[in-house]
Amino acid sequence: MKDSNFLKEMNARHLWHPMAHPADMQAHPPTIITEAHGVRIVDIDGHEVVDGVGGLWNVNLGFSCEPIIAAISAQLHRLPYYSAFRGTTNDVLIECAEALHAFFAPDGLTRSFFTSGGGDSVETALRLARQYHKLRGQEGRTKFLSLKKGYHGTHFGAASVNGNANFRTAYEPLLPGCFHTPAPYTYRNPFNETGPEKLAQLCLQAIEDEIAFQGAKTIAAFIMEPVLGAGGVIPPHHSFMPGVRDICDRHGILLIADEVITAFGRTGDWTGSRHWGVKPDMMTTAKAITNGYFPFGAVMIADKVAEVFENDTTGAASIGHGYTYSGHPVGAAAAVACLAETERLDVATNAGERGRQLYQGLQALAAKYDIVGDVRGGHGLMCAMELVSDRAAKTPIDKASIAALQEETYKAGAMVRVSGNNVIMSPPLVLTAADVDIILGALDKGFAAI
Ligand SMILES: Cc1ncc(COP(=O)(O)O)c(C=O)c1O
Structure with missing residues (x-):
C-alpha cells in the first residue's frame, strides 16, 4: 500500500468528497x-x-458478515448483471421481492420497486405518488409536504423535500411545489415548546394549516422519516406519526415513510413506522438492505397504491421511471442474504x-x-x-x-x-x-x- 502522506496528497488533488469543501482536503485530510x-x-x-x-x-x-459476502461472490460468478426493464427479470430478484414482501407484510407493504440507493428510492416514491393521483383523475395533486430538518437525499426531487438549507441553497431553484412544516424538535422550535406531546400537537396543527393554505387537492404526498436521522436524530412523540397518518387519510394525501435509515431494525423495531404503529402507503428503503455492501434499495408499496396501477387498462400506469441498476442481481443476492441474517441475529x-x-x-x-x-x-x-x-x-x-x-x-x-x-x-x-x-x-x- 502507498504511503499515507502520498495518498492524502493525491486525495486532495484528485478527489472531491460528498458534503465537503474541495479546498478543505489539504488542511483537513480525511x-x-x-x-x-x-x-x-x-x-x-x-x-x-x-x-x-x-x-x-x-x-x-458489521463488516464481517460472511453470508452476504458469499452471496455477492456467488452471484457475481453466476449472473453478475441483467436488466429488469420490461421484458426481463432475474431469479434472485424475484426471491428478493418475496423476502421483502414477507419482511414488510406487517407494514402492509406488498410490492417492491428496486433502486440503487436512498435518493433513488425517494425520487421513485415521489414520482409514483404523482402518477397514482393522475391515474385516479386527480391531476391537481402534485405538491409535496415534508418536515424542516428532514433529510431525504440529494437528487433534485429529494433535495426539494429536504428541510435543511445546507443541502438546498447552492442548487436552487429546486422542484416547485414542495413545502415544509416544523419538525417535532423539542430543543429548538418556532413554538418554544419543550413538551414532546404538546409540540407534536402543534406540529400536526402546522401541517393542517399548510394543507388548508395550499389546498388539500393540490397535495400528492407527505414524506417523513419516522425518526429524523441526518437532521440530528429527532425522535418525535409517539403521537406524531399516527397523527400525520390521520391527517393524510382525511385529506387524500399519500404518506411516504422514508425509512432509508430506520428500516431493518435501527429503531429497535423492524421498521420505524411499525415502531409508531403506522402503516404508510409507500416506504423508501436502501442502506442496511444490503448491510452497505452493495448499492441497492427498494420502494415498498401498499395494496391501496399498487391496485390503482395494476387495475389501469388505459396504459397510463406504465412506469416511465427506473434505473439501469433497478433490480441488480448482485444487490438482490446481497439483500436476500442480509435480510436472513438481520432476522436470524x-x-x-x-x-x-x-x-x-x-x-x-x-x-x-x-x-x-x-x-x-x-x-x-x-x-x-x-x-x-x-x-x-x-x-x-x-x-x-x-x-x-x-x-x-x-x-x-x-x-x-x-x-x-x-x-x-x-x-x-x-x-x-x-x-x-x-x-x-x-x-x-x-x-x-x-x-x-x-
Ligand atoms: C432518510 C434518508 N433518505 C434518503 C437518503 C439518501 O440516501 P442515499 O445517500 O443512498 O441517496 C438518506 C441518506 O442518508 C436518508 O438518511
Whole structure:
C-alpha cells in the first residue's frame, strides 16, 4: 500500500468528497480507512476503533458478515448483471421481492420497486405518488409536504423535500411545489415548546394549516422519516406519526415513510413506522438492505397504491421511471442474504437494548460536560448530542471545537460523526455492551481533551 502522506496528497488533488469543501482536503485530510472487521474499522496508520457511525447508518450487521459476502461472490460468478426493464427479470430478484414482501407484510407493504440507493428510492416514491393521483383523475395533486430538518437525499426531487438549507441553497431553484412544516424538535422550535406531546400537537396543527393554505387537492404526498436521522436524530412523540397518518387519510394525501435509515431494525423495531404503529402507503428503503455492501434499495408499496396501477387498462400506469441498476442481481443476492441474517441475529432487539445503554451513557456525559446542550435518542441505535458554547442561550458550538472533539474521540477509540453542531451515533446493530462502553469512554476522553 502507498504511503499515507502520498495518498492524502493525491486525495486532495484528485478527489472531491460528498458534503465537503474541495479546498478543505489539504488542511483537513480525511482519515484513510483501509480495513474493517466486526464493528471495528482500521486506518492506514493501523489505528483501530469501534465504528460508532456504522459506515453511514448502513452497516447494521458489521463488516464481517460472511453470508452476504458469499452471496455477492456467488452471484457475481453466476449472473453478475441483467436488466429488469420490461421484458426481463432475474431469479434472485424475484426471491428478493418475496423476502421483502414477507419482511414488510406487517407494514402492509406488498410490492417492491428496486433502486440503487436512498435518493433513488425517494425520487421513485415521489414520482409514483404523482402518477397514482393522475391515474385516479386527480391531476391537481402534485405538491409535496415534508418536515424542516428532514433529510431525504440529494437528487433534485429529494433535495426539494429536504428541510435543511445546507443541502438546498447552492442548487436552487429546486422542484416547485414542495413545502415544509416544523419538525417535532423539542430543543429548538418556532413554538418554544419543550413538551414532546404538546409540540407534536402543534406540529400536526402546522401541517393542517399548510394543507388548508395550499389546498388539500393540490397535495400528492407527505414524506417523513419516522425518526429524523441526518437532521440530528429527532425522535418525535409517539403521537406524531399516527397523527400525520390521520391527517393524510382525511385529506387524500399519500404518506411516504422514508425509512432509508430506520428500516431493518435501527429503531429497535423492524421498521420505524411499525415502531409508531403506522402503516404508510409507500416506504423508501436502501442502506442496511444490503448491510452497505452493495448499492441497492427498494420502494415498498401498499395494496391501496399498487391496485390503482395494476387495475389501469388505459396504459397510463406504465412506469416511465427506473434505473439501469433497478433490480441488480448482485444487490438482490446481497439483500436476500442480509435480510436472513438481520432476522436470524434479531438485531432489532439488540438495537433496542444497546440503544438504551448508549442513550443513558450520553445523558451521563451531558451531566458532566456543559457543552452538551441536548441529548437525543431512546429509540434504538440512533443518538445525537447537540453541542453548545452557552447552555442558556443554546449557542451552537464552533466548528473547530466539534472537529477537535471528533478527533480526540477517534484517538481514544471510537469513530463518531459530526453534522453541524451535532455529534451523531449510529453504530452497527450487532455491537456489544462492551463496545458501547468503548464509544462512551472515548467520548468522555474527547470531551475532557477539548
Ligand atoms: C432518510 C434518508 N433518505 C434518503 C437518503 C439518501 O440516501 P442515499 O445517500 O443512498 O441517496 C438518506 C441518506 O442518508 C436518508 O438518511
